[in-house]
Ligand SMILES: O=C(CO)[C@@H](O)[C@H](O)COP(=O)(O)O
């Protein structure tokens with residue numbers, strides 16, 4: 001089995017040193033930088049605007065994997081893409097026309113991701129699988145870092161893996177929320193090939209990032 005992509009969420013980083021944080025993550029072996037964008041409306045928290053993404057772009061060559069928890073999401077796609085986002089991931093609940101939104105993301109030259117909350121049914125995926133490069137399963141309810149992994153997410157990861165494979169898709173299958181070295185192996189066994197982790201990667205400070213990332217990869 002190949003090692004999963006590790007996508008540290010900078011929500012758990014030191015916001016006063018964001019440029020140094022993304023550079024440190026790259027040096028520590030991260031594969032993608034996961035950027036959680038929250039609007040205080042779709043989710044009860046407020047985080048990172050496109051200008052911050054733009055300011056971070058020169059500090060790493062890693063892909064920016066931007067998780068948009070914003071509604072309506074369509075007006076923001078271009079701004080995050082122009083700021084340097086490589087993957088734009090949207091919630092089906094964040095706009096009226098999911099098919100159009102995903103098409104627009106690819107038209108902008110980014111990879112298109114779709115994200116499922118714990119309470120969002122997976123069947124939507126069947127109708128848009130040809131339009132997505134990434135399927136993200138939330139293993140917590142979105143809005144905050146540091147929450148506990150919801151165990152039933154493993155069934156959902158396995159269900160998404162079946163749908164992706166049945167469609168002959170090469171989309172990545174990513175998991176986000178409460179991921180640690182204790183559940184990473186189960187996520188990968190269920191079919192995930194990309195793991196988002198905030199609290200787990202950042203615990204212990206910069207000197208620990210490489211070991212924390214390695215612990216997730218080797219799972
Ligand atoms: O999208 C979200 C939360 O809404 C995540 O990306 C979290 O930021 C992950 O943090 P941990 O649960 O790993 O601390």
Ligand SMILES: [Fe+2]
Pocket residue numbers: 009034035036067176196
């Ligand atoms: Fe996220």
